[in-house]
Amino acid sequence: MKPLLGLTVAGAVALPGALAAQETIPLTVASSHPTTIPWVGMIQTHFMAKIDEILAETGNYEIDWQEAFGGQLYKANATLSSVEDGITDIGWVFSLLEGGQLPLSQIGSYTPFATNNPPVQLEVMQELLDTNAAFADEWEQYNVVVLGLTGTDSxxxxxxxxxxxxxxxxxxxxxxxxxxxxxxxxxxxxxxxxxxxxxxxxxxxxxxxxxxxxxxxxxxxxxxxxxxxxxxxxxxxAFSGAIAANRDVWDGLPEEVQNAMVEAGNYYTEAHGQDLLERHAxxxxxxxxxxxxxxxxxxxxxxxxxxxxxxxxxxxxxxxxxxxxxxxxxxxxxxxxxxxxxxxxxxxxxxxxxxxxx
Missing domain, CATH: 3.40.190.170 (Bacterial extracellular solute-binding protein, family 7)
Incomplete structure (x- = not known):
């Protein structure tokens, strides 16, 4: 089990009368693919940026992002295990290549010609993740917390x-x-x-x-x-995977940060689906x-x-x-x-x- 990276206090010299200092949390975020791939680039521009925006509203916490995109930490054949084992704190899991471990997640891969609408498919998959215990357990058994879903254009x-x-x-x-x-x-x-x-x-x-x-x-x-x-x-x-956090790291995060990540994950999923639809043509x-x-x-x-x-x-x-x-x-x-x-x-x-x- 990987412990949460240590919290550090930002602003050692605080103004007199300051009630609390901001805590900086170092977190590694990684992927097997480069940020030139749209859904990976949106991890930076939407998921991470949204977390930063939400946390800035209170100023209690700040994330020090350590980025390792483009296969710096793991390749496409090890996306699930790398998040599970804590090689990265947060990472994109490429479920299309994890059929043995994530069989229900392959549903879109076995129903071709069913839909060409990425936002609709992601909405259905999120609904299933929220309501179908077997689907939720499929991911959670690997010591991960699903935060945002990814799909493909046609x-x-x-x-x-x-x-x-x-x-x-x-x-x-x-x-x-x-x-x-x-x-x-x-x-x-x-x-x-x-x-x-x-x-x-x-x-x-x-x-x-x-x-x-x-x-x-x-x-x-x-x-x-x-x-x-x-x-x-x-x-x-096709449903292609998810942004996921290592469960051990997640459990050590403050509730405010967890809530920010959940909100950012939902924002990412919706924006990503719409982006796929609009940018295909x-x-x-x-x-x-x-x-x-x-x-x-x-x-x-x-x-x-x-x-x-x-x-x-x-x-x-x-x-x-x-x-x-x-x-x-x-x-x-x-x-x-x-x-x-x-x-x-x-x-x-x-x-x-x-x-x-x-």
């Missing part, structure tokens, strides 16, 4: 060669993160495991022919340079603009609706497979997730929950 295909028909996917090697490889099953493509930190090199060196990824990740990672053919599939958004436009003069230039093609329907129907019943492998709590969790989407106006292209009994 996924598309970026390749070295154009995709002109559904059949063109046959035999292609497509990089995909973790459980999202399931979205390629039934297409004839071969999934190659990876993440935004490895995709560029994998495509450049021929390990893969392209990537299943999202515009807000492709843009800063410059994947369009090596995969200039963009096929806009609108496969859906911008990112696709920017990718085309930046790649216009390269050879070959970036080319975007929108996948026809009938081809999207063919894709989703070609998939095996991955939601049922996930539910069976996850355990008895999974069917109810899936029902709640899909109904949560529908209650907010979403129209899934495939009723994954209805197929559990078929």
């Amino acid at each position: 996924y598309d295909i970026y390749t070295k060669e154009p995709i002109e028909s559904f059949e063109d996917l046959e035999g292609m090697k497509i990089s995909a993160p973790g459980a999202l490889a399931n979205w390629l099953r039934g297409t004839g493509a071969n999934a190659v495991d990876g993440s935004l930190t490895t995709f560029y090199t994998d495509i450049q060196t021929g390990v893969s022919d392209g990537v299943l990824s999202l515009a807000l990740g492709v843009l800063p990672a410059k994947l369009y340079e090596v995969a200039p053919y963009v096929t806009q599939v609108n496969m859906g958004v 911008f990112a696709l436009d920017k990718i085309q603009e930046l790649g216009a003069d390269q050879d070959p230039p970036v080319t975007l093609a929108v996948m026809p609706e009938e081809t999207r329907q063919a894709w989703v129907q070609a998939l095996p019943n991955i939601a049922a497979e996930w539910a069976e492998a996850t355990g008895p709590e999974a069917p109810g969790f899936l029902d709640s997730y899909m109904e949560g989407l529908r209650a907010r106006g979403e129209e899934p292209l495939r009723a994954w929950d209805d197929e559990l009994t078929n």
Whole structure:
């Protein structure tokens, strides 16, 4: 167990009559990905900044942030354990790569074409975290406190060669993160495991022919340079993880600081979801603009609706497979997730929950 880093008193020379001195709390915040990735950058600009703003209202506490973004402390394959073990006090947990430890968190990865609306999905996931004991326990058992949720914008295909028909996917090697490889099953493509930190090199060196990824990740990672053919599939958004605090550190924080972090986490989740929604189209436009003069230039093609329907129907019943492998709590969790989407106006292209009994 890692003890809370020592509190220090700010302003050793206080004015006469001062009732209390401000306490400075050193905390390390880290991630596997760089701040050029939007949801990581927003940890600084929204989560941390909001905490600082809230605490400044009373002046009782100040956080001395020790930043270790961009894989300085841990890589993408160790995000959960690094927060759990106190390698960092607060960190981004990349749940897409933690399927064995966080199986319920993979729900979005096993229900493609269900929603392209990040704010709605994050709202549903927060509701489930607040109301579903199995989901909350899934995170809490790893000695972490979830503070803010992260998701993705909608996924598309970026390749070295154009995709002109559904059949063109046959035999292609497509990089995909973790459980999202399931979205390629039934297409004839071969999934190659990876993440935004490895995709560029994998495509450049021929390990893969392209990537299943999202515009807000492709843009800063410059994947369009090596995969200039963009096929806009609108496969859906996925729950990708959370900002989490080490439980031992959390328990040692003053209540005022804890409350500030909870409020900042909610603010981050809402702002992040809206940012994903608004910037997806911008990112696709920017990718085309930046790649216009390269050879070959970036080319975007929108996948026809009938081809999207063919894709989703070609998939095996991955939601049922996930539910069976996850355990008895999974069917109810899936029902709640899909109904949560529908209650907010979403129209899934495939009723994954209805197929559990078929």
